[in-house]
Amino acid sequence: MLDHRHKIVVTQRFFDSIASDFLQNHGCEVVVAELAPGQADGDLSERQLIDLLADADGWIVGHANVTSSLLNALPRVQVIARRGVGYERVDTAAVAAAGKVATIATGGNDASVADHTVALMLAVCRQLKRCQMGLSGNDWSIPLGGDLYRKTVGIVGLGRIGRGVLQRLFGFEVRPLIYTPHPGGAEADGDFVDLDTLLRQSDFITLHAPLNPQTQGLIDERALNLMKRSAVLINTARGGLVRDADLLRALREKRIAGAGLDVFESESDPSLLPVTEQLIQLPNVIVTPHVGASTVEGLNRTNLIAAQCAVAVLEGRSPPSHCVIADGRRAVGCESRVDNRP
Incomplete structure (x- = not known):
């Protein structure tokens, strides 16, 4: 359990109550970004993301680009948890260099x-x-x-x-x-x-x-x-x-x-x-409009995996290795783990 409340910002739609309750039960404040109809977090500008995440400790992300410049503007963010498995929009080297952790929801969808x-x-x-x-x-x-x-x-x-x-x-x-x-x-x-x-x-x-x-x-x-x-x-x-x-x-x-x-x-x-x-x-x-993973059950599973990964990092633990795509907390240098299996 966290010693004090951490703030986790979710910039994805369809974040369910089970995942939200899990975060709250582990001492986290949960903020779900309000997106315009039809808008996804990949449509948000870097400035908009910085405004949303300025005081966040963790970020549950969908399709936004996770770049070096964005990470440098968010020193407080410790973990970037993708609700999904593809991560071509995540600069894993930049995550590691910034001393942060990035995860994917392997096995959820x-x-x-x-x-x-x-x-x-x-x-x-x-x-x-x-x-x-x-x-x-x-x-x-x-x-x-x-x-x-x-x-x-x-x-x-x-x-x-x-x-x-x-x-x-x-x-x-x-x-x-x-x-x-x-x-x-x-x-x-x-x-x-x-x-x-x-x-x-x-x-x-x-x-x-x-x-x-x-x-x-x-x-x-x-x-x-x-x-x-x-x-x-x-x-x-x-x-x-x-x-x-x-x-x-x-x-x-x-x-x-x-x-x-x-x-x-x-x-x-x-x-x-x-x-x-x-x-x-x-x-x-x-x-179909990139809906393969978008079932109620599939999103619930990936929501929970992303939440579990975020809590693990904020508690100072390591998420499951198959979910970790970058971990910059290493004492010696920086390490990126990559799972090439879709």
């Missing part, structure tokens, strides 16, 4: 994203968008869909979410192909192959890799040209894994059959918003 991935596969192959659009125009003609049953599914990235998807697909009796950059020690009921083989042979390709310099633009013109004309691409990981302009061309030219997208390049590069808008309009593309 895996099931939610895995469920959403399979939902997108089924929605695309059964042409649910065409069905919905047809009925909206009083057109009861029947689009001919396809099965997920006994198809070859390529899984790119075998972290927690990739494994969750694989587990769910067993009921469809699929043939799994798996590509992971570091397969050593990895075990799964599927065939480990190189990326090109996976692209050539798969009926569905689903992305579950982290976004880093090695995976940026992993699915580009070249990769799309290797895929079957009947193939479906699913991306519930990070928009930067796919060159969306290349994907748009491939879909329009019928070089692949369809796509299910929960993430887009334009999320980090607004200049690509016209590409996103054109993808949204295609009848063979099912899109």
